[in-house]
Amino acid sequence: MAWLEAKQLAEAILDGFDRHYRLFxxxxxxxxxxxxxxxxxxAQRCARERIDFYDCRVGETVAVxxxxxxxxxxxxxxxxxxxxxxxxxxxxxxxPELAETFYNSVFCRLFDRRYYNNAYIFVWPMLSTxxxxxxxxxxxxxxPDRHGFAAVIADILRDMDFAxxxxxxxxxxxxxxxxxxxxxxxxxxxQQNFQLAVLLTPFFRNKAAYIIGKxxxxxxxxxxxxxxxxxxxxxxxxxxxxxxxxxxxxVFSFSRAYFMVDTxxxxxxxxxxxxxxxxxxxxxxxxxxxxxxxxxxxFYRDFLKHLRYSSDxxxxxxxxxxxxxxxxxxxxxxxxxxxxxxxxxxxxxxTPEQVMAKYRLVKLHDRVGRMADSWEYSHVAFPRxxxxxxxxxxxxxxxxxxxxxxxxxxxxxxxxxxxRMSPLNLYMASADDExxxxxxxxxxxxxxxxxxxxIFPGDFLFKNFGVTRQGRVVFYDYxxxxxxxxxxxxxxxxxxxxxxxxxxxxxxxxxxxxxxxxEFATFxxxxxxxxxxFRACHAEVFEPAWWRAxxxxxxxxxxxxxxxxxxxxxxxxxxxxxx
Numbered sequence: 001m002a003w004l005e006a007k008q009l010a011e012a013i014l015d016g017f018d019r020h021y022r023l024f025x026x027x028x029x030x031x032x033x034x035x036x037x038x039x040x041x042x043a044q045r046c047a048r049e050r051i052d053f054y055d056c057r058v059g060e061t062v063a064v065x066x067x068x069x070x071x072x073x074x075x076x077x078x079x080x081x082x083x084x085x086x087x088x089x090x091x092x093x094x095x096p097e098l099a100e101t102f103y104n105s106v107f108c109r110l111f112d113r114r115y116y117n118n119a120y121i122f123v124w125p126m127l128s129t130x131x132x133x134x135x136x137x138x139x140x141x142x143x144p145d146r147h148g149f150a151a152v153i154a155d156i157l158r159d160m161d162f163a164x165x166x167x168x169x170x171x172x173x174x175x176x177x178x179x180x181x182x183x184x185x186x187x188x189x190x191q192q193n194f195q196l197a198v199l200l201t202p203f204f205r206n207k208a209a210y211i212i213g214k215x216x217x218x219x220x221x222x223x224x225x226x227x228x229x230x231x232x233x234x235x236x237x238x239x240x241x242x243x244x245x246x247x248x249x250x251v252f253s254f255s256r257a258y259f260m261v262d263t264x265x266x267x268x269x270x271x272x273x274x275x276x277x278x279x280x281x282x283x284x285x286x287x288x289x290x291x292x293x294x295x296x297x298x299f300y301r302d303f304l305k306h307l308r309y310s311s312d313x314x315x316x317x318x319x320x321x322x323x324x325x326x327x328x329x330x331x332x333x334x335x336x337x338x339x340x341x342x343x344x345x346x347x348x349x350x351t352p353e354q355v356m357a358k359y360r361l362v363k364l365h366d367r368v369g370r371m372a373d374s375w376e377y378s379h380v381a382f383p384r385x386x387x388x389x390x391x392x393x394x395x396x397x398x399x400x401x402x403x404x405x406x407x408x409x410x411x412x413x414x415x416x417x418x419x420r421m422s423p424l425n426l427y428m429a430s431a432d433d434e435x436x437x438x439x440x441x442x443x444x445x446x447x448x449x450x451x452x453x454x455i456f457p458g459d460f461l462f463k464n465f466g467v468t469r470q471g472r473v474v475f476y477d478y479x480x481x482x483x484x485x486x487x488x489x490x491x492x493x494x495x496x497x498x499x500x501x502x503x504x505x506x507x508x509x510x511x512x513x514x515x516x517x518x519e520f521a522t523f524x525x526x527x528x529x530x531x532x533x534f535r536a537c538h539a540e541v542f543e544p545a546w547w548r549a550x551x552x553x554x555x556x557x558x559x560x561x562x563x564x565x566x567x568x569x570x571x572x573x574x575x576x577x578x579x
Contacts, residue, residue, distance in 0.1 A: 006081035009069060013082075014089050016061030017102040021095055024053050028290065031204035031260035036163045038232045040207055040559045047205075047257060048364045054293045058105045071110060079107070079120045087126050094134065094265045096127045101297045124301065129267035138268045139213070142196040150177055156198055156226070157238070160211060167235030168574040175571040176226065179241040193218075199272060202228070203289075204260040206366060207561060208239070210251065214276055223248045223276035227565070231573050240569040246470060249277045251564045254373045254419050255474045257366045258290040266291055279469070287373070296375045299417070306333050313388045319423040320463045323348050324355055324479040326399050328391050329420055338374075338416040341398045350479060358478040359416060368453045368562040370446040372466070372476040374416040381409045421466025424473060428462065428527065437533040442473035444538030450475065451550045452560035456484045456515070460524060485554055488513045489547040517544050 027050050034043035065071055086103055090096040100122040107121050140159060142152045153173045157166060166172055198213035211226040225242040242248060252259075252273075263269045270285045277285070281302060287295030310332045317327040317336050323345055325338045340352045362371050384392075384405055392410070395403045402413045428439055443465060450457060457464065458480025465473050493508050510516070520542055525531035540546040553560070563570065 005069070006078055007085045009065065009078075009082045010085035010089060012064060012068070013061060013086060013103050013106050014093075014099060016057055016064065016106065017095075017099045019060075020053060020057035020102065021098065023057070024050065024290075025262055025264075027053070028260045029262045031262075032162075032202070032209075035204050035207075035209050035230060038207075038230045041557070043204070043206065043260075044366060044559075047260060047366075050260075050290060051258075051292070051364055054102075054105075058102065058109055061102075061106050062109045065106070065110065073111075076119075083120060083122075090127055094132070095267075096132075097125055097129050097267060098291065098294050100125055100127075101294045104297065105293070123304075130271065132265055132267045134263075134265040134268055136264075137200070138263065138265065139197045139199045139272060142198065143194070144196065145194055149180065150174075152196060153177065156196070156211060156213070157228075159198075159200070160202055160209075160228070162209075162228075162236055164230065164234060164236050167231055167233075167237050171574055172238035172571075176238060176241050179243075179571075183243055197272075199269065201261055201263060205257055207559065208563075210259075212248075212273070214272075221275055225251055227563075229573070235574075237571075237573055239563075239571055239573075240565055242565050242569060245277050245279070247565060247569075249280060250369075250470060250472075252277060252280065252285070252288045253369055253468075253472075253564065254284060254287070255367050255369045255371055255468075255472070256288075256564060257368075258292065259288060261289050263289070266294075287375075292375070296377070299375055300377070303333070306330075307383065307386070313386050314382065314391055315388045316391050316394060317420075319426055322463075322477065324350075325477075326394055328395075330386075334420050335417050336420045337412070338418065339395065339399045339402050339412060340414065342401050343398075348479070355479050358481050361481070362478055365455065366453050368449045369472065369564055370449050370453075370475055371455070371478075372418045372421070372474050374418045377415050377417065378413060380412045380415055382412065384408050384410045418476060419468075421468055421474060421476065423463050424465040424467055425462040427467045428530065433529055436527070436529040438471060439467070439473065440530050440533035441537050442467075442471065444534055444541060446473045446475060447541055448538070449562050451484055451547070452562055454484045454554050456482050456487050458482060460520060484547070485551050486513060487515045487547070487551075489515050489517060489544045489551070491544045492516050492518050515547070517542050517547055 027046050030046055031043060034040070034046065083103075086099075090099055093099055104121040111120075142155060144152045147155075150173050153176050154169060157169060157172065193216075195216050196213055197216055198211060202209040202211055204210075207229065209228045211228065213224055213226075215222040215224065222243060223245060225248055227239045227242070228236050229239045230236055242251065261269065266286065266289065269289065270282055273285050274280075274282065280288075281299070283295045283299035283302060285295075286292070286298060310330070312330060312332050314328050314330050314337075317329045319327075321327075324341060326341055327336050327338050329336045340355050342352075344350060359374065359376070363373070365371075367373065385408065387395075387410055392405075395410075402415075404411045404413070424439065424443065428436060431439060443462075446465065447457070447460070457475050457477075459477060464475060464477035466476050467473055488511065490510075521531075525534060
């Protein structure tokens with residue numbers, strides 16, 4: 001009767017996944033209510049809570065299996081049958097790719113890593129989701145040439161079915177129409193079947209709802225997003241029109257919090273988004289809509305494929321080596337791999353567990369476009385032959401407890417993977433005057449926006465910040481990170497005697513939480529061109545009063561708007577909504 005036990009095991013695992021996705025959708029659907037009620041605290045709380053849903057449901061399912069099936073070792077014949085029976089349950093399922101990943105997580109929680117192979121788990125997917133469709137279409141077509149562009153824009157806003165009215169919809173439509181005329185020539189030829197395809201469900205994040213769509217003109221697709229804001233006085237308004245792959249990709253950036261978007265068939269949403277942002281992989285898009293566990297699985301498959309079709313070697317990542325992490329990369333693959341060192345030299349006084357807690361804080365926090373997200377993996381097998389001698393020596397010397405060589409494999413027990421960026425210090429070393437000025441503005445904006453999100457980087461050195469493909473400055477070194485409200489921002493006291501200002505040691509003492517912003521200039525403004533540009537845009541960063549004002553605003557519950565698009569794109573609130 002082994003087949004019966006296998007069938008029951010498969011059904012129990014799928015029941016666990018279905019419960020997970022049902023709860024996942026329920027908390028995601030609440031985002032609309034929080035947006036309409038302007039309950040930003042509840043919106044952020046739900047976004048944080050949802051991140052842990054997957055691991056909780058995996059743990060619950062594992063407990064059910066152990067209790068009801070008295071599992072011991074990974075019986076070869078049994079688990080081969082379980083995988084077959086599970087596969088038979090998925091062809092009519094609306095989230096088969098997510099269900100496969102959930103199965104893998106349950107199996108890997110139950111058994112040792114030596115069983116992680118394609119015979120027992122879904123290393124490669126069994127079903128294609130490329131043409132998977134929801135029972136109700138996920139997008140609606142609109143035809144401007146039949147009804148007029150202005151009427152179509154009004155229809156799109158109405159069809160989002162918000163409970164609140166738009167404060168001044170005629171103004172919103174005029175703003176969108178003006179932006180269209182500015183960006184697209186009026187004599188541009190339109191094909192006979194020109195249409196706008198718009199996803200039926202808005203994408204919610206923080207204080208905004210994003211309407212996502214694409215203009216289809218023959219074979220050409222132009223992506224667009226319409227951010228909608230709540231004026232917190234009972235009305236909504238359109239804040240901008242974003243167009244093109246780069247502007248949309250910035251909204252979906254890896255350095256931003258995950259969207260809350262309720263979808264029965266996530267594969268269909270991702271297939272809609274993929275042609276709109278060709279630089280983003282399926283893994284990144286699944287992650288952006290809050291399905292980071294599947295994004296993690298899909299990324300690993302992309303990584304395995306890349307290893308198969310490349311021959312370069314893993315090397316130590318360029319830049320100044322950190323005191324907490326060993327960082328390496330594969331030059332042909334645009335990501336870095338970060339392993340926590342066994343020991344940290346002075347003045348670092350922390351444990352690996354504390355470093356992991358910092359990364360978890362970043363995962364749960366609003367990253368406001370200024371902190372890099374990461375995928376966290378355990379027991380990753382790399383081909384040993386692909387590691388450079390210098391790299392394997394560094395890992396053995398500094399990360400011995402996390403790295404083991406087994407035959408032709410190097411097993412890394414715990415690793416963070418992030419998109420590779422150019423370290424800001426290396427970027428500036430070869431930058432011209434315009435690039436230096438841009439870096440200074442971006443670096444200051446990053447510091448200010450992190451502060452608005454209650455984050456203090458701790459270590460402002462340029463090597464801890466990176467420059468993305470789109471020229472944004474992003475923070476990625478988290479061991480000194482803390483909440484802004486935990487800091488004590490102090491003015492430097494006057495010296496008792498004037499000659500003390502010339503002494504090598506300061507005349508004042510500092511506690512563990514004390515921060516003296518006036519000291520920042522010592523290490524931030526060593527490059528003359530950078531100093532001039534930074535002071536022109538961000539001189540207040542050196543004022544303790546500015547930091548204390550940010551703390552006061554946070555303690556009063558003021559959630560500052562940080563927009564994933566330039567101020568020049570904003571239409572702003574209607575006049576009667578300002579106050």
